[in-house]
Amino acid sequence: MEYTASELLIINAARLLKDGDTVFVGVGSPNLACNLAMRTHAPSLLMIYEAGVVGSRPSRLPLSIGDPTLVSGAAAVTSMYEIFSLYLQRGNVDVAFLGGAQIDRYGNINATVIGSDYQHPKVRMPGSGGSMEIAGWANRCYVMTPHQKRRFPEKCDFITSAGFLGGRQQRLATGARGGGTQCVVTDLGLLEPDENGELVLTALHTGSTLEQARENTGWPLRSAPDLKHTDPPTERELRILREELDPQGTYR
Amino acid sequence: MEYTASELLIINAARLLKDGDTVFVGVGSPNLACNLAMRTHAPSLLMIYEAGVVGSRPSRLPLSIGDPTLVSGAAAVTSMYEIFSLYLQRGNVDVAFLGGAQIDRYGNINATVIGSDYQHPKVRMPGSGGSMEIAGWANRCYVMTPHQKRRFPEKCDFITSAGFLGGRQQRLATGARGGGTQCVVTDLGLLEPDENGELVLTALHTGSTLEQARENTGWPLRSAPDLKHTDPPTERELRILREELDPQGTYR
Amino acid sequence: MTKLTTLQDAVARYVKDGDTVYAAGFTHMIPFAAGHEIIRQGRKDLTLARATPDLIYEMMVAAGCARKLIFSYVGNPGVGSLRIIREQLENGSLEWEEYSHFSMICRLQAGATGLPFMPMNQTAATDLEKANPQYRRVKDPYTGVEVVVVPPLKPDVAIVHVQRCDAEGNAQIWGIIGEQKEAAFAAEHVILTTEEIVDESVIRSDPNRTVIPAFIVDAVCHVPYASHPSYTQGYYDRDNAFYLEWDRITEDPARVKAYLDEWVYGVKDREAYWQKLPAETRERLQVKQRLAAPVDYGEY
């Protein structure tokens, strides 16, 4: 069956979720990945939104993270202070999806400014939102992104959300409780941190090659000794995604 | 008209309240004083309880500070954390009533232990509850107490709630935002702090004398140069208290 | 996933000898049924933490469950003293740690929010701070002024009684909400007792009312009347007469023992306890309905 790059990302991200996980969800692709996981292998996934909504069951695709469909029928609604303190800082969040314009060799993420001078940015992006604390405190952070060289620099211009800083020990030394970036899902494959926190290619999607991945990465990308291949999207995954979750094809 | 010592205390305490005051209310006599003020000169008094209830309109006399009658028909209910932080610590409470076994020369209050050794008390009392912070942060604190020597020592065995410590400057130096003990209402008269924070007799009730007050006070009690006399309880005050607020005479 | 179980099983599983227990509820919805069950199961050496120990902890202290008390107001609210606890504090047979209400609640708040401490402004009163080394100070880096701080309280188990919850443990509370949420989030394990188990559609019709989310709950026990002689707003009244009666009972150790024998050890569970109460008492505690105005969440 044919599928788009975007569908490939969403389906592989969904597979990273475990049943029973508490997930801090963003809108767009992460939302689809979570809903897909719930309808396949993780029926008791708990979805939490930084807007303060817990256990949402959206009946339509929300445009924003604060859509009313996330509230009607949810299990609980709480304040932003509480969602970030009682839920996230307390250590109650298993998984979060993060995004940014740059993801570097050690899984750090930049969603703030392009250019080396924060005060005079070349490009001003939206900034942290919830992601600085999410990256610090969630047990596992995942990133979904197209595999392009400009998105994978050796070093981020600005670290909005911490991966492993300059290496796993540096992050550990800060005492931040979360596990850091655990997987970056791209349209070519999966990148995961090695024992030093450096992102290495651990799996390729069907039809992608190590060379392609290397060409599109801003540092000398290493591959895991046991480089795997992901299973292609199944008919069932694609059907649920297209027919149930995104019938208008917004995220194709 | 005849009245009891307890009625005298309640009526004089009620007169200290201003219309529009936000009052942190305790049960018992302070509750009656507030309700009396609301029904006479201070109809828009706002009653707040440390249990987290705001704008109560109790339809019966509550035994405890957490009675359900304080909740049904109230304007708002919030958590204890919030009532002490958003309301009290933020500076939103005008008046509070405090009580204790000892009130000393500088308006400090002891509700914790009698005896000089905290670890091995002669008498163990209930302790602070909300009063440590109330005394620190409410704009005006009032005390209602029978005028007895053992209740008015020169110095408290333990300061549960701060008056002016050893003098007004000492309190100011701590930075605590509240105004401290502003009046002690007894069955003999009113004590108020002078410019140094020392409690002096500022008014006598009808029939009481300065000598009586001095005999029943544990330090050399001074009287204000313009010692006043309180107006005796009016018929209306007594009627509201007896017929509307405490028809069973619990607090006679 | 349902977490329905009996209160017996929940206490057996989640309350161990030596644990720190926080039975939550400020005057309202004090989980007496769970306290009685802990007594029946003979737990020892507990550290009992509560802003107001109230009758529930006095009974547990009297029954020998406690090694230590953490509290901020050790009185019988509106009545007077808790005689048994007072005596044990005076004669040194019970360890204790004392706070003001706000600093006690700040300890829970720090535990619930995952912080190493919570700051509070100074109150000018320092005797308690001197008596309890858990109080510390930190300098405000903006003004140099000192704030008072307390460390997190993270109970091994929090017990919370609620009006209604679903079988997973999404719980809704109204009336005085005290420190239930903070205690639940601060604790390692959470036991709920509830007046009613409702379908999740009831909970999900009003998500803003949910105070405790299911995923931090370990056990859900359907125990109507679990808070008597405390009360459950909208379900039954506070038994003020019993609070006054307890003041008389505790004048005499023999009467305390007789009370525990008859009303705690002598009954199997809360249902038996409730049925054993005189019909007049149950009648007296009934409450007439007073419904909240409807709110509309909208179909989106």
Next chain:
Amino acid sequence: MTKLTTLQDAVARYVKDGDTVYAAGFTHMIPFAAGHEIIRQGRKDLTLARATPDLIYEMMVAAGCARKLIFSYVGNPGVGSLRIIREQLENGSLEWEEYSHFSMICRLQAGATGLPFMPMNQTAATDLEKANPQYRRVKDPYTGVEVVVVPPLKPDVAIVHVQRCDAEGNAQIWGIIGEQKEAAFAAEHVILTTEEIVDESVIRSDPNRTVIPAFIVDAVCHVPYASHPSYTQGYYDRDNAFYLEWDRITEDPARVKAYLDEWVYGVKDREAYWQKLPAETRERLQVKQRLAAPVDYGEY
């Protein structure tokens, strides 16, 4: 005491040139009507604080009301960037102070609770901390670990839109509650706009639902549809189409000016604005009823 007044009068009285304004609401119930009124009254040099500046602050920036922005996410949620603000940040024509959501909300929390700072655990990411000197550190006196702290944010005026309140200003909110309560308690003055003014008996039938108590409120303005193109849970839907449309409008400064001329300067008040919207739009934003399950407070 009634605080009913028009939004015109409330803005005239409580929003001054140079003020720090917090228009509250996370995606939900953003007080657009008040933002438009501030534009119409020509306020200048405002410091605009909001976690998400959203379209409301972009319009105010475009209209020349702002000197400075305090924010934590400067995007059009789910759509992309806020082009006008982005350009002004890039070319340095707008001052700013930047936070993460949590540290922004912690600033309000410190302001609301009267504390000189709020602590947060470290996140491992320090670039923002380095870029913004308002972030400081304090050492945990129990473990020696450093926590990150932020100072209080105390806006001169908070503007909060609510579903219903009484004439005094006791206000009830449901759906996403974001930071409305914190903003209101932190601020010197509070302006409420509300979908409905209800009798106090409605509010008092459900006191746990009250998020903002009257005594901190200065002005109560009855302004139905005040949050469009944002939404009010249970009253009308979010106008996602307009959020997408704004992205196109801001491609061209002339279109932005035309928009402000027609939809802000060109209308007298929110009622005129709402009536001016196409009937299809108003129809599209309608919501079917979905009521919360009843709760019983009991007659005591």
